[in-house]
Amino acid sequence: MIAGSRLSLNLITVDHWSLPEAAERCAAAGIGWVAPWRHQLAKTGVERCAEAIRAAGLAVSSLCRGGFFTVPGADADNRRAVEEAAAIGAPVLVLVCGPPQDGDLPAARAAIAAGIERLLPHAADHGVRLAIEPLHPMMIGERSAIVTLGEAPALARSYASPHVGVAVDAYHVFWDPQLEPLLASANGLVAAYHVCDWLVPTTDLLAGRGLMGDGIIDLPRLRALVEAAGYTGPIEVEVINPSLAELPGDELLADIKARFARI
Amino acid sequence: MIAGSRLSLNLITVDHWSLPEAAERCAAAGIGWVAPWRHQLAKTGVERCAEAIRAAGLAVSSLCRGGFFTVPGADADNRRAVEEAAAIGAPVLVLVCGPPQDGDLPAARAAIAAGIERLLPHAADHGVRLAIEPLHPMMIGERSAIVTLGEAPALARSYASPHVGVAVDAYHVFWDPQLEPLLASANGLVAAYHVCDWLVPTTDLLAGRGLMGDGIIDLPRLRALVEAAGYTGPIEVEVINPSLAELPGDELLADIKARFARI
Numbered sequence: 001m002i003a004g005s006r007l008s009l010n011l012i013t014v015d016h017w018s019l020p021e022a023a024e025r026c027a028a029a030g031i032g033w034v035a036p037w038r039h040q041l042a043k044t045g046v047e048r049c050a051e052a053i054r055a056a057g058l059a060v061s062s063l064c065r066g067g068f069f070t071v072p073g074a075d076a077d078n079r080r081a082v083e084e085a086a087a088i089g090a091p092v093l094v095l096v097c098g099p100p101q102d103g104d105l106p107a108a109r110a111a112i113a114a115g116i117e118r119l120l121p122h123a124a125d126h127g128v129r130l131a132i133e134p135l136h137p138m139m140i141g142e143r144s145a146i147v148t149l150g151e152a153p154a155l156a157r158s159y160a161s162p163h164v165g166v167a168v169d170a171y172h173v174f175w176d177p178q179l180e181p182l183l184a185s186a187n188g189l190v191a192a193y194h195v196c197d198w199l200v201p202t203t204d205l206l207a208g209r210g211l212m213g214d215g216i217i218d219l220p221r222l223r224a225l226v227e228a229a230g231y232t233g234p235i236e237v238e239v240i241n242p243s244l245a246e247l248p249g250d251e252l253l254a255d256i257k258a259r260f261a262r263i
Numbered sequence: 264m265i266a267g268s269r270l271s272l273n274l275i276t277v278d279h280w281s282l283p284e285a286a287e288r289c290a291a292a293g294i295g296w297v298a299p300w301r302h303q304l305a306k307t308g309v310e311r312c313a314e315a316i317r318a319a320g321l322a323v324s325s326l327c328r329g330g331f332f333t334v335p336g337a338d339a340d341n342r343r344a345v346e347e348a349a350a351i352g353a354p355v356l357v358l359v360c361g362p363p364q365d366g367d368l369p370a371a372r373a374a375i376a377a378g379i380e381r382l383l384p385h386a387a388d389h390g391v392r393l394a395i396e397p398l399h400p401m402m403i404g405e406r407s408a409i410v411t412l413g414e415a416p417a418l419a420r421s422y423a424s425p426h427v428g429v430a431v432d433a434y435h436v437f438w439d440p441q442l443e444p445l446l447a448s449a450n451g452l453v454a455a456y457h458v459c460d461w462l463v464p465t466t467d468l469l470a471g472r473g474l475m476g477d478g479i480i481d482l483p484r485l486r487a488l489v490e491a492a493g494y495t496g497p498i499e500v501e502v503i504n505p506s507l508a509e510l511p512g513d514e515l516l517a518d519i520k521a522r523f524a525r526i
Contacts, residue, residue, distance in 0.1 A: 099463070103481035109440065137438040138401035141463035141479055151440045175400040177372065177414045200362070200404035202468060216404055218366035 007260045008033030008061040010194065010238035011040055014252070016245040019044045020052035027056040029253035033234045035062045041084055050088045061234040062092035062131065062167070062192050069115025070098035070108050070145065078119050086126040092191050093123065094131050094167045097146045108145035113155060116164065124163045131191040132156050133167035136175075138205050149173045153186035165191030168226055169238065171198060171209055174217040183225040190231035195219055195263060196239040209240045212259040219263035235260075270523045271296030271324040273457065273501035274303055277515070279508040282307045283315035290319035292516035296497040298325045304347055313351045324497040325355035325394065325430070325455050332378025333361035333371050333408065341382050349389040355454050356386065357394050357430045360409045371408035376418060379427065387426045394454040395419050396430035399438075401468050412436045416449035428454030431489055432501065434461060434472055437480040446488040453494035458482055458526060459502040472503045475522040482526035498523075 009031050011022050019040045026034055034053065041049050041063075053060060066081035068074050085093045095116070100108035116130060123130050134152040135144040146152055152166045166189045175198075176182065183190075197215030202208045212219055223235070237256050244252060272294050274285050282303045289297055297316065304312050304326075316323060329344035331337050348356045358379070363371035379393060386393050397415040398407040409415055415429045429452045438461075439445065446453075460478030465471045475482055486498070500519050507515060 100479055103479045105438075105440070105479075105481070136400060138399065138465065138468070140438045141461060141465055147438050148440060175368075175403045175410050177368070177411060198404060202401065202404055205401070205465060205468060216363055216366045218368070 005030075005032060005260075006233070006235045007031055007257065008035055008234040008236045009253075009256070010035040010064065010236040012037050012064065013237060013239045013244060013256075014249070015040070017249070019049045023052045023056040023058055025249055025253060027058060029250070029257065031253065031257065032057075033059050033061045033236075035060065035064060035090075035236045035238070036088065037064045038081060038084060041088065046084050046087050053088060059234075060088050060090040061236055062094050063088065063090040065094045065096045065133075066119070066130070067095040067144070068098035069112045070101055074098070074115060075118060078115070079122050082119065082123050082126050082128050085128045090128065092129050092131050092165075092167075094133050094192060096133055096135060097144045099140060099142055100145045105145055109151070112145060113158070116155070117159065120159060120161060120163060124161070129162070129191050130164045131167035132164065133169060133192075134172055135169075136172040149176055149179065149182040149186070153182070153189050156189050165189045167192035167194065168231075169194035170217050170219060170222050171196050174198060174222060179222070180225060183229045187229045190226055190229050192233070192236065193223070193226050193231055194236045194238045195223075196237065207240045207242055211239055211244075211255065212237070212263050223263060268293075268295060268523075269496070269498045270294055270520065271298055271497040271499045272516075272519070273298040273327065273499040275300050275327065276500060276502045276507060276519075277512070278303070280512070282312045286315045286319040286321055288512055288516060290321060292513070292520065294516065294520065295320075296322050296324045296499075298323065298327060298353075298499045298501070299351065300327045301344060301347060304351065309347050309350050316351060322497075323351050323353040324499055325357050326351065326353040328357045328359045328396075329382070329393070330358040330407070331361035332375045333364055337361065337378060338381055341378070342385050345382065345386050345389050345391050348391045353391065355392050355394050355428075355430075357396050357455060359396055359398060360407045362403060362405055363408050368408055372414070375408060376421070379418070380422065383422060383424060383426060387424065392425070392454050393427045394430035395427065396432060396455075397435055398432075399435040412439055412445040412449070413441065416445070416452050419452050428452045430455035430457065431494075432457035433480050433482060433485050434459050437461060437485060442485070443488060446492045450492045453489055453492050455496070455499065456486070456489045456494055457499045457501045458486075458523075459500065470503045470505055474502055474507075474518065475500070475526050486526060
């Protein structure tokens with residue numbers, strides 16, 4: 001691992017690269033952490049990815065993603081996700097919890113709580129911490145009924161287990177007027193912190209995210225709140241925006257490092 | 264006014280019609296309430312609009328919209344908005360409060376609070392109630408720093424005036440896991456209630472709204488909570504979706520009435 005920086009590249013940011021290519025490029029750029037997605041592992045193979053990460057001297061901050069507990073058949077897939085996290089040395093599995101199947105949001109939230117409870121022993125057995133990620137409320141229909149920093153820590157705390165925490169993504173939570181008390185109440189539970197920026201205007205609900213500094217998120221303030229909640233681990237830069245693929249790779253990684261140093 | 268129904272047509276739903284045409288069509292369809300937008304008044308003229316509404320025998324539930332307090336020069340425009348509301352007999356002026364100008368959300372929220380305070384005496388003089396509308400958090404960058412049902416009632420209550428309340432729009436707030444306690448805490452403050460539906464998938468941040476019944480909002484539950492908070496006034500159907508303009512007008516209004524009867 002390259003010492004000294006908490007920057008981790010969430011590899012959805014460079015989804016146009018294979019995982020081995022991304023690992024090599026990160027190492028060359030002096031980025032010591034990465035966070036792969038499962039479809040990237042599937043494309044190259046879990047063992048080859050684990051080897052590529054080891055060979056590049058990188059550490060893994062998390063695996064994205066398990067979850068979708070509201071969808072039938074999620075349990076088996078989530079058990080595999082835990083095993084893949086363990087196989088690549090990811091201490092954290094990020095959970096995108098799944099959308100409601102109809103208008104009954106309380107039922108969806110109950111199904112999520114039950115799904116996490118069933119997955120938890122398997123996660124504990126593998127030394128993987130589950131990180132419940134509240135998504136932006138605009139993603140409720142397709143991705144997650146858990147949409148606030150109010151509910152995710154409460155849900156995590158309900159298991160009273162060191163193997164469940166919360167993933168805080170600046171993009172998903174920055175709008176909340178209660179950020180300060182909510183993060184204070186999440187003390188000890190933050191298992192992952194993701195950054196990017198909210199562009200103005202925002203024209204795409206999924207892939208319209210910006211590089212840090214190009215939008216309206218007060219990232220230094222949010223980082224201070226996350227750190228005050230006890231999180232001192234790697235910080236993932238996760239920017240879902242297809243236009244990043246148009247930049248030369250060296251420039252993109254250098255730009256990400258420079259922007260990271262200012263937040 | 265046509266007795267017996269609380270259905271009000273927010274005229275952005277039929278923005279492809281002039282206001283006089285919309286008024287005639289609503290009256291013919293047995294819809295007794297309308298809620299115009301200011302650009303519709305500007306297009307036809309405020310006095311002609313007031314006359315068209317009177318001639319059709321309609322009542323006005325609200326005028327959309329004042330606000331944008333974070334933008335320089337908002338005060339004069341908001342005073343005109345109050346005067347226009349009074350001129351067309353709208354008891355309520357809906358406030359879309361304005362976006363942050365940078366990453367300082369607390370500053371934007373303070374500017375909004377101060378702007379409402381400056382506008383309030385003018386609203387009181389004209390017998391117009393200001394309705395602070397929390398918008399969906401996905402609209403924070405372009406339209407409003409007020410994005411939760413937690414903060415809007417608290418802000419409204421801070422003025423201790425009968426001339427300030429809250430506009431509850433199902434589309435903007437349905438995702439909130441705290442709906443029940445938040446609406447209970449807004450008792451007596453609800454000045455407007457808007458309905459449409461959240462489509463899955465949602466592909467447009469502004470104009471991707473659905474007719475009631477086509478999405479995942481539990482509208483009967485939300486209506487019960489709004490009524491339990493003391494609101495018994497007209498309910499505005501506000502569906503921003505350009506595809507509605509493709510339907511024959513009579514069919515559209517009949518469909519809206521039928522769907523409204525089920526929520």
